[in-house]
Amino acid sequence: MTRWAPGARERLQAAALDLFVEQGYDETTVSQIAARAGVTDRTFFRHFADKRESLFAGSDRLVDLFTGAVERSTAHDPLDLASEALAASAEFFPPERLAWSRTRTAVVLANPALAEREQLKMVTIAQALARSLRERGVPEPAATLLGRSTVTVFQVAFDRWISEGEDRPVLDLLQDTLSQLRTTLAPSA
Amino acid sequence: MTRWAPGARERLQAAALDLFVEQGYDETTVSQIAARAGVTDRTFFRHFADKRESLFAGSDRLVDLFTGAVERSTAHDPLDLASEALAASAEFFPPERLAWSRTRTAVVLANPALAEREQLKMVTIAQALARSLRERGVPEPAATLLGRSTVTVFQVAFDRWISEGEDRPVLDLLQDTLSQLRTTLAPSA
Structure with missing residues (x-):
């Protein structure tokens, strides 16, 4: 629903946003975001310094x-x-x-x-x-x-x-x- | 030099500012500010929640x-x-x-x-x-x-x-x- 473009980076951003909406920003971890996007934590950190950056990148x-x-x-x-x-x-x-x-x-x-x-x-x-x-x-x-x-x-x-x-x-x-x-x-x- | 008005509140603000300039903001404590203004720590906290508020009050x-x-x-x-x-x-x-x-x-x-x-x-x-x-x-x-x-x-x-x-x-x-x-x-x- 909030997906607007393909690629791992965009998938991570969409997964992060979905999780922030579903369970709250503070409650969401990087590991949850990576899992939802189907990538490893390491892949997340190749794209973003932390979960906040997925919103501001x-x-x-x-x-x-x-x-x-x-x-x-x-x-x-x-x-x-x-x-x-x-x-x-x-x-x-x-x-x-x-x-x-x-x-x-x-x-x-x-x-x-x-x-x-x-x-x-x-x-x-x-x-x-x-x-x-x-x-x-x-x-x-x-x-x-x-x-x-x-x-x-x-x-x-x-x-x-x-x-x-x-x-x-x-x-x-x-x-x-x-x-x-x-x-x-x-x-x- | 940076004093622009009398009263304990204004004296505290001026003392805080002088100390921030002299020794740096991070290095300055509420006790130092109160001492410089000639009042107790308690008087400081009657006027400001913390040292930052002396700048933004x-x-x-x-x-x-x-x-x-x-x-x-x-x-x-x-x-x-x-x-x-x-x-x-x-x-x-x-x-x-x-x-x-x-x-x-x-x-x-x-x-x-x-x-x-x-x-x-x-x-x-x-x-x-x-x-x-x-x-x-x-x-x-x-x-x-x-x-x-x-x-x-x-x-x-x-x-x-x-x-x-x-x-x-x-x-x-x-x-x-x-x-x-x-x-x-x-x-x-």
């Missing part, structure tokens, strides 16, 4: 999608750079990943330590984005403001994407959320 | 300044509500607090666990602000976007305030930073 790729888009973009307007970074992040969340993302978020929010880790991951992305924007010539404080705002848009769009009753693809929601942020902060007519 | 008042301003405001425009919340937060950072805030930030940034706590404090403020904005009739996702953006502006303005060579009061920097965020996100002319 994708972060580095997500950071790379955001910053890589800024680095490779031919745009000059800072807002266009941010917009391209958001569009690139959508690649991480294809429709077939929705069920997994929904369940993962429920598990993370149910555990305060995991929820904190998730928030800190977002801070890391904002800082990495600000760095990339500075390297593309965006001055401070605009680079930091835009790095954080991009992550704000991402977080709100992601929450919309996984909410029940929402069926638009994440790319549409990212664009719509950016547009709503701009409207909210625009001068009153 | 003001958070609740800061949250109240932000949310209280939104709750009491007569404004209806969401952006005006956010702007009033920012203005209210300036009360927490009078000029005589600058040296203390600078030193506190250096101590917090030097310790990864404290830096994480600081970031999570900001997430808490953003969530509280979004709640207050919703109670004032701001719909979602605007309330969440604006709550987070207000905190983004606050964080950037605060970092500007404590930076060397900056001599504007925090209120000016909050207003200027909000204005810069709006310009950064405004449609290109």
Whole structure:
């Protein structure tokens, strides 16, 4: 049900998530995860440092999608750079990943330590984005403001994407959320 | 040097900060802090649960300044509500607090666990602000976007305030930073 891709790594992530839902995060051991995925403990540890990492292992790729888009973009307007970074992040969340993302978020929010880790991951992305924007010539404080705002848009769009009753693809929601942020902060007519 | 107000509570906070700078956060004990402030350990624990709280004890008042301003405001425009919340937060950072805030930030940034706590404090403020904005009739996702953006502006303005060579009061920097965020996100002319 929460499987969205093949391969040992993905099977381990799906097995971990299933077990976290079935019996709780704290109660689940690495050995149980490995057994459920049909691999040895050693195989688990080749992919992840610990059970927590099975939930967070994708972060580095997500950071790379955001910053890589800024680095490779031919745009000059800072807002266009941010917009391209958001569009690139959508690649991480294809429709077939929705069920997994929904369940993962429920598990993370149910555990305060995991929820904190998730928030800190977002801070890391904002800082990495600000760095990339500075390297593309965006001055401070605009680079930091835009790095954080991009992550704000991402977080709100992601929450919309996984909410029940929402069926638009994440790319549409990212664009719509950016547009709503701009409207909210625009001068009153 | 880092003392900015009288009273046992403030003396304990100043003593703690001085010791964290002199000998390191991890190396400092509650007994050393109490002795430096000229009070007993018991007095320390009447004010703070542990040494970490001597650095974070003001958070609740800061949250109240932000949310209280939104709750009491007569404004209806969401952006005006956010702007009033920012203005209210300036009360927490009078000029005589600058040296203390600078030193506190250096101590917090030097310790990864404290830096994480600081970031999570900001997430808490953003969530509280979004709640207050919703109670004032701001719909979602605007309330969440604006709550987070207000905190983004606050964080950037605060970092500007404590930076060397900056001599504007925090209120000016909050207003200027909000204005810069709006310009950064405004449609290109």
